[in-house]
Amino acid sequence: MNLFHQAQCLICHEIIQPLMGWRAIFSEEKELIICPTCEGKFEKIQGEKCRICSRLFQFLDERFRHGDLCHDCERWEKDPEWKGYLDSNHSIFIYNDFFKEVMAKFKYRGDYVLAKIFVQSIKEFLWKTTPDLLVPIPLSNERLYERGFNQAEAVLIESGLTPTIPLTRIHSEKQSKKSRLERIHIPQVFQVDHQIEIIGKNILLLDDIYTTGSTLRHAAKLLKESGAERVQSLTLAR
Amino acid sequence: MRFLLKDNILIPEKNKEYALPISQIQTIPQPSLNPNFPYNPDLQLLLSGKQLLLDDLPFPLDEIQTHYENGYITYRKGIEYSRNKPVCSRCGNKTENWFGQFPCSRCGEICLYCRKCLMMGRISACTPLIGWNGPTPEHHLPNRILEWKGQLSLGQQSASNRVVETVNNMKELLVWAVCGAGKTEVLFAGIESALVAKKRVCIATPRTDVVLELTPRLKAAFPEINVASLYGGSEDRHLYAPLTIATTHQLLRFYQAFDTVILDEVDAFPYTVEESLQYAAAQARKPESAMIYLTATPNEKWQRECRTGKRAFTTIPARFHRYPLPVPHFNWCGNWQKELKKDKLPANILNWIKARLENNKQALLFFPHIRLMEKALPGLRKLAPDIEAVHAEDPDRKEKVQKMRNKDIPLLLTTTILERGVTFPNIDVAVIGAEDDIFTECALVQIAGRAGRSKDFPRGIVTFFHYGKTEAMLKARKQIIGMNQEGVRKGLIDE
Ligand SMILES: [Zn+2]
Ligand SMILES: [Zn+2]
Ligand SMILES: [Zn+2]
Ligand SMILES: [Zn+2]
Numbered sequence: 001m002n003l004f005h006q007a008q009c010l011i012c013h014e015i016i017q018p019l020m021g022w023r024a025i026f027s028e029e030k031e032l033i034i035c036p037t038c039e040g041k042f043e044k045i046q047g048e049k050c051r052i053c054s055r056l057f058q059f060l061d062e063r064f065r066h067g068d069l070c071h072d073c074e075r076w077e078k079d080p081e082w083k084g085y086l087d088s089n090h091s092i093f094i095y096n097d098f099f100k101e102v103m104a105k106f107k108y109r110g111d112y113v114l115a116k117i118f119v120q121s122i123k124e125f126l127w128k129t130t131p132d133l134l135v136p137i138p139l140s141n142e143r144l145y146e147r148g149f150n151q152a153e154a155v156l157i158e159s160g161l162t163p164t165i166p167l168t169r170i171h172s173e174k175q176s177k178k179s180r181l182e183r184i185h186i187p188q189v190f191q192v193d194h195q196i197e198i199i200g201k202n203i204l205l206l207d208d209i210y211t212t213g214s215t216l217r218h219a220a221k222l223l224k225e226s227g228a229e230r231v232q233s234l235t236l237a238r
Numbered sequence: 239m240r241f242l243l244k245d246n247i248l249i250p251e252k253n254k255e256y257a258l259p260i261s262q263i264q265t266i267p268q269p270s271l272n273p274n275f276p277y278n279p280d281l282q283l284l285l286s287g288k289q290l291l292l293d294d295l296p297f298p299l300d301e302i303q304t305h306y307e308n309g310y311i312t313y314r315k316g317i318e319y320s321r322n323k324p325v326c327s328r329c330g331n332k333t334e335n336w337f338g339q340f341p342c343s344r345c346g347e348i349c350l351y352c353r354k355c356l357m358m359g360r361i362s363a364c365t366p367l368i369g370w371n372g373p374t375p376e377h378h379l380p381n382r383i384l385e386w387k388g389q390l391s392l393g394q395q396s397a398s399n400r401v402v403e404t405v406n407n408m409k410e411l412l413v414w415a416v417c418g419a420g421k422t423e424v425l426f427a428g429i430e431s432a433l434v435a436k437k438r439v440c441i442a443t444p445r446t447d448v449v450l451e452l453t454p455r456l457k458a459a460f461p462e463i464n465v466a467s468l469y470g471g472s473e474d475r476h477l478y479a480p481l482t483i484a485t486t487h488q489l490l491r492f493y494q495a496f497d498t499v500i501l502d503e504v505d506a507f508p509y510t511v512e513e514s515l516q517y518a519a520a521q522a523r524k525p526e527s528a529m530i531y532l533t534a535t536p537n538e539k540w541q542r543e544c545r546t547g548k549r550a551f552t553t554i555p556a557r558f559h560r561y562p563l564p565v566p567h568f569n570w571c572g573n574w575q576k577e578l579k580k581d582k583l584p585a586n587i588l589n590w591i592k593a594r595l596e597n598n599k600q601a602l603l604f605f606p607h608i609r610l611m612e613k614a615l616p617g618l619r620k621l622a623p624d625i626e627a628v629h630a631e632d633p634d635r636k637e638k639v640q641k642m643r644n645k646d647i648p649l650l651l652t653t654t655i656l657e658r659g660v661t662f663p664n665i666d667v668a669v670i671g672a673e674d675d676i677f678t679e680c681a682l683v684q685i686a687g688r689a690g691r692s693k694d695f696p697r698g699i700v701t702f703f704h705y706g707k708t709e710a711m712l713k714a715r716k717q718i719i720g721m722n723q724e725g726v727r728k729g730l731i732d733e
Contacts, residue, residue: 008335110360111353112340144343146293148360157341 287495330517417687
């Protein structure tokens, strides 16, 4: 038994050395969750980015940029069937190798406590915007049973927030191998629960990774068609 | 998931009102074996001696349940509570901060899970561990089992006899064999003797490299025997075999499987620091079984137990080629880290290196930390541009070791990562900063053991450059000298 409380890094399990000097004063009440080395491996998305999807322009060829939109968003917004449903997406981290590794452990291995890593960033984001409903992208029942928890919901719960579940997934997740066109033309991915008050609401969708944005747009479309006023999304990485 | 206890049988049941997560059921009833039940032989092969999760089994739950109801399958609690404290049944973890909890969609409760063995699939309070309770698969013996035609040295032969004896008597034995003694061959007769008696054998080693190196050697020695080679991501995961070679981690999937367990490099990381691996090794052997420990450098506790007669052991004090082990020289090199800050190295170290470069003698240079090693590299490259440095997380590690083998590199700087396993035929070895805590007695003996390995070049020079002698250095030298003396005494060394 340790006489002194020694926090272990949630990711690498090393003992976290307490901060020295003045920084320690400011982080006193902040629970030590990950070590500085692991923290340093996360890259925040910072810089000029796409108005809708948060894609960083610095890694994007000029040809794939249309004013303040990226090529993908420009395509979505040109399509009358999809235009204007997803108001914006905010992503916190760059989907680098380290993030990929952490996410695999969290989501596929099912290491639930890793949700804590994202609490601070979620809270910071919610200082700037105050949605009426926090809606995690749901998993299908089979997938939920297999994993034991929904990763997006886990992050909200661990942040002390209350998720609302107006959506259920009626189409399975096994779509990563499908083309963009196929994904867009899936008739219905989600179903809406009309018991939950959606009309006029400002909704924040939550998902772990922004890849093509099609899942989020499917959800946003359904919610807006059901009367939502505004639909934004927050993803942990892209 | 949840189970209903009905008529002294567990039944999977989703209804929350009646059913409970398995860890909340006091005792798990085990139906008696129904000899007339037509059990599934594939399930038997997959589950014999194992403890797996339902997610690992490519069989429907119904089939598993019928086997349980007929006594062929056991359900164990994934997490047991001992005096209200959770213990993971698979890895033995009972440390509070190695457990997490989550709102579980399988049982609908806040479910406790083990983070220690998470990589083998998550075990939580509602997880049953599935095992086999039916007859074990028969393995048919070929006429000839051991096809190895080599000759054991005198030292190997006496150790080999002890191994056979231990295997037959289901006892424990430590084989303390110096680096380069040829310990694998020492096992062959014992393995044969176990196989003849239709016993199941497992060789477990901490590192995947070693599994990959041992597998072809054992397949060649026992060509007619099925050999399962297990490591993270290997294809043999579900293969039932009389002879299994596995990383110590893989033992976590076994339960009372083996009549003989051979544990290689018991002194090496991570076996020494991971209690869960020691637990796994204990779980994988049958209650009545033999255990052979192999090491070149037992820790102090084990050495003491050997000396005081508390632990059965045998030594192979000399190398196969009958030359003594190189004894390390101690050279004081002053405050070398201070010199290094000024991009310099102490003169005696530099002279040692220059002499090797001039005589075209390859050498390994051990550094206590990556940072110091990388600081020294640019300066040394001025002497010879082909000098390389390697460490644990180096993505080019394998290539660099290969280049060293091909003699494309005159000098390889390394952290302790190369302290064991790798052999280069004709090298000298130096440790820079042997006083560092990272160089334990065991590490230093292993490092010294890199030199003089081949019968064509049995003499290598080993030098410990230090800024103050440590206990570990002295003990390492004492251990090496002691082994050489024993080798001479037993007539295993020719001088
Ligand atoms: Zn860390
Ligand atoms: Zn965009
Ligand atoms: Zn559960
Ligand atoms: Zn465990």
